[in-house]
Amino acid sequence: MKIALIADIHGNLPAMEAVLRDIETQGVNRIICLGDMVGKGPKSRAAIDLCRQNCDEIVIGNWEHGLFRDFARLTGGDTRDISERARWFMREIGEERMEYVGALPHSTEFAFGGKLVRLFHAHPLNFNRYFPNSPLEQRMELFGSAESSEEKRAADVAVYADIHTPYIQTLSERRLVNIGSVGNPLDIPRASYVVVEDGGEETDIQLVRVDYDIDRAVELAWQCQTPDLEGYITELRTAKYFRRG
Template structure:
């Protein structure tokens, strides 16, 4: 007798964009999905990091740490950027501590496959692996490291960080996917998330799926909020939200500089 497959929504890189997050959560709810795993970068770039954290703490079953979540509330860091200081000031009481204490990764079984989710790479939230990685970088995503801890090596790895969604299969049936970004999607600026489907917690082989979902939202409403709050770096934020053009590339739309996250 076949079992109904479990579905998990995997989101990442909301970056203070509450309007996009609410649209994605509404889409997830409309599909009847109750489990949401969040791969980090709740704050920075957008105006409402505090509200995003509150929503994710309430709605997400799993929350892991992103690079912004580590460095923005770092008490030992000095900020010479108006934007960084402003985004830090938006955090509510205790939220910086919560961000810095988030787990590095989350491991589980799905249809007989070991799944590992983290923000950027197997070694650090600050080590970036692009979609055009080499074989060494690909294999490194499946390694056990001091950051991930010991345990069964994963056969499926999902991550965020680069805002570039992709799906790749390598030697040994290893699956690597990037969720893309909910709040700061590039090129196609439409928020994107992933649905994992399979038998959760089962060591037995069964069907599984990785599906990418794009969710339109009210971009102008989000821009209006950022404008009303007098958020620094507003022209760059508008460029990213309206056109999917990274703020560093605004003067040269043909350029594509992979240092976005």
């Protein structure tokens, strides 16, 4: 069994298309998306549609969670403090897809041999953000069970996304994996995804990087006048996080 893991597409269609083409060459059995299909980039709606067409499972990211919270307030008539930026993305996504992303599960899991692999966007219980150099006790939290977990034991392999920077660490014989970002990588400007394969005793984990047409992604962002355009384009080109002023 071979499974491709993608996340943080953030409405970047050229990156998503390049990754799907690459995944096709890998002969995988399943594709799982770890959230943040939407936001930041210009094509959230199309990113949702491509994920729905291609992924066997999708878990919710902090962007879907945050936008859906605003969407639920708006539809309930509470318009206070909902940013123009959030409204822009909600308009682009549309109601049917907002309802869909708001109902996505927080986590999923599967077993390879006897090894429990648990997957979520940022943290099994919430959207706390942990980095490879976060305190060890924080990183160890990531092996804990989620509310939706069928298995309550600690994961042997915990897989997350959120920080847009892929890495693998071995901690007390458990493995912590970050799969990086398809559409908004923040280490090098190449799309990132992961392939995991049932290797019997061990789970084989492959970090994959894919070149994509960044000029086209920039062009689409210009055409759509994406919110925070300058920062977004800087991030696409440099893979350095751009703090909004």
